[in-house]
Amino acid sequence: MIWDWIPRNQPLILGALGEHVVLSALPVLIGLVLAIPLGWLANRFPAARALLIPAAGVIYTVPSLALFVLLPVILGTKILDPANVVVALAVYTLALLVRAVADALAAVPRSVILSATAMGFRPPRRFLAVELPLAVPVLVAGLRVATVSNISLVSVGALIGVGGLGRLFTDGFERNFPTEVVVGIVLSILLAALADASLIGLGRVAAPWTRVAS
Amino acid sequence: MIEFRGVTKRFADGTVAVRELDLVVDSGAITVLVGPSGCGKTTSLRMVNRMVEPTSGRILIDGEDVSDKDPALLRRRIGYVIQQVGLFPHRSVEHNIATVPLLLGWDRKRARQCAAELMELVGLDASLAKRYPAQLSGGQQQRVGVARALAADPPVLLMDEPFSAVDPVVRESLQDELLRLQSELGKTILFVTHDINEAVKLGEKVAVFRAGGVLAQYDEPGAVLQSPADEFVASFVRRAGS
Numbered sequence: 001m002i003w004d005w006i007p008r009n010q011p012l013i014l015g016a017l018g019e020h021v022v023l024s025a026l027p028v029l030i031g032l033v034l035a036i037p038l039g040w041l042a043n044r045f046p047a048a049r050a051l052l053i054p055a056a057g058v059i060y061t062v063p064s065l066a067l068f069v070l071l072p073v074i075l076g077t078k079i080l081d082p083a084n085v086v087v088a089l090a091v092y093t094l095a096l097l098v099r100a101v102a103d104a105l106a107a108v109p110r111s112v113i114l115s116a117t118a119m120g121f122r123p124p125r126r127f128l129a130v131e132l133p134l135a136v137p138v139l140v141a142g143l144r145v146a147t148v149s150n151i152s153l154v155s156v157g158a159l160i161g162v163g164g165l166g167r168l169f170t171d172g173f174e175r176n177f178p179t180e181v182v183v184g185i186v187l188s189i190l191l192a193a194l195a196d197a198s199l200i201g202l203g204r205v206a207a208p209w210t211r212v213a214s
Numbered sequence: 215m216i217e218f219r220g221v222t223k224r225f226a227d228g229t230v231a232v233r234e235l236d237l238v239v240d241s242g243a244i245t246v247l248v249g250p251s252g253c254g255k256t257t258s259l260r261m262v263n264r265m266v267e268p269t270s271g272r273i274l275i276d277g278e279d280v281s282d283k284d285p286a287l288l289r290r291r292i293g294y295v296i297q298q299v300g301l302f303p304h305r306s307v308e309h310n311i312a313t314v315p316l317l318l319g320w321d322r323k324r325a326r327q328c329a330a331e332l333m334e335l336v337g338l339d340a341s342l343a344k345r346y347p348a349q350l351s352g353g354q355q356q357r358v359g360v361a362r363a364l365a366a367d368p369p370v371l372l373m374d375e376p377f378s379a380v381d382p383v384v385r386e387s388l389q390d391e392l393l394r395l396q397s398e399l400g401k402t403i404l405f406v407t408h409d410i411n412e413a414v415k416l417g418e419k420v421a422v423f424r425a426g427g428v429l430a431q432y433d434e435p436g437a438v439l440q441s442p443a444d445e446f447v448a449s450f451v452r453r454a455g456s
Contacts, residue, residue, distance in 0.1 A: 109298070109300070109303075111296060111298035111299070111300035112300050112301075112302060112303070114265075114296065114300055115294065115296060115299075115300030115301075115359075116300075116302070117265065117289070118263060118265060118289055118294035118296075118372075119289065119290070119294065119313050119314055119317065119362075120286045120287065120288075120289035120290035120314060120317050121286070121317065122286045130302060130304075133304045134303065134304055136304075207304070208346075209303055209304045209305075209346040209348065212345075212346050212348060212349050
């Protein structure tokens with residue numbers, strides 16, 4: 001380890017870290033926003049479920065590098081465009097969360113939905129005020145998996161030139177300079193741990209009823 | 215007053231849950247629908263707040279056909295209590311009770327105040343206001359269910375086997391509470407049970423249903439016990455007191 005490399009290259013490191021945060025967080029947000037309506041569809045209509053859940057499973061098995069290379073062809077983007085990584089990771093997040101949302105909604109007790117309807121909730125408000133909040137704990141569990149996996153997958157993007165901290169690995173390897181590789185790895189792990197801890201905290205705040213002793 | 219006029223409910227699979235039901239439910243009284251399971255009593259109840267739509271016939275509340283009403287608005291004027299309680303696990307006791315007031319657009323302060331009054335009315339300690347349903351006993355949960363149904367002071371209350379899931383001692387006290395509440399509030403209550411003892415204890419009128427959704431007898435509890443209309447009612451009421 002050449003320790004003084006770190007302060008000398010602070011802008012490079014922070015730049016890579018910032019890019020890594022954006023490239024992993026943005027897809028989570030996009031995936032979540034899309035997963036809620038699709039998960040609702042899958043829960044509401046058996047035909048939608050029969051289509052969406054297996055499709056999500058298949059998408060998740062496509063290797064990330066293949067998707068990074070394939071997307072420019074499908075989207076018409078440039079090969080080095082960060083959008084490829086964002087879209088690819090959003091697709092993975094969506095594939096993971098659709099099932100989580102559908103299962104979480106299916107797990108809401110029938111008696112709760114029945115009584116909400118009988119109290120005079122219209123379906124959209126019932127969804128937002130009753131069904132979705134009750135899905136939060138399962139949703140947070142799905143978000144944790146998606147976020148941590150995104151943080152690790154962003155680095156793969158370095159192979160197509162867009163990879164946040166992953167660029168420190170590729171660059172370090174090419175120059176046979178272990179310090180840079182280690183900095184990249186340590187920061188990825190710290191970022192993943194921090195993101196996971198934040199989501200756990202967020203889940204506790206968003207679902208206080210799960211914390212009470214019954 | 216709730217009137218069933220020639221109400222029939224046939225489900226998509228062809229089963230007839232309720233057959234040509236004519237029934238007039240008195241205002242300000244508890245009317246109990248009783249019968250074996252699958253006799254159409256719950257279906258009859260759910261047609262009143264349009265959770266189930268009748269295949270034919272009409273249901274009127276104070277002379278107005280419920281099918282002319284917007285279902286959500288109709289339901290906010292009708293209290294509803296079920297056996298599984300169906301409290302919202304993610305909302306505090308206070309917030310659960312304030313559900314309908316908040317749907318009706320009351321401000322939060324008034325809704326909270328209303329919840330506090332209701333808790334007192336149903337005999338729940340004020341210290342439970344911030345608890346979640348999972349932190350309550352079965353009997354306390356059902357009291358919250360009753361308070362929630364009463365929160366917006368609806369004239370009509372539908373109760374579907376509300377006390378069946380609690381143990382006999384708690385059930386007894388909940389029944390006594392309901393009678394005490396009713397003597398104060400004078401709601402029009404339609405109460406479903408399969409337990410003839412509960413029917414006789416609570417009902418000012420008792421409607422005995424038989425399988426196939428047919429009303430076998432509709433009378434005061436004493437009359438049902440002493441002069442059953444037919445052999446089915448006689449054998450059903452024989453369980454009374456047991």
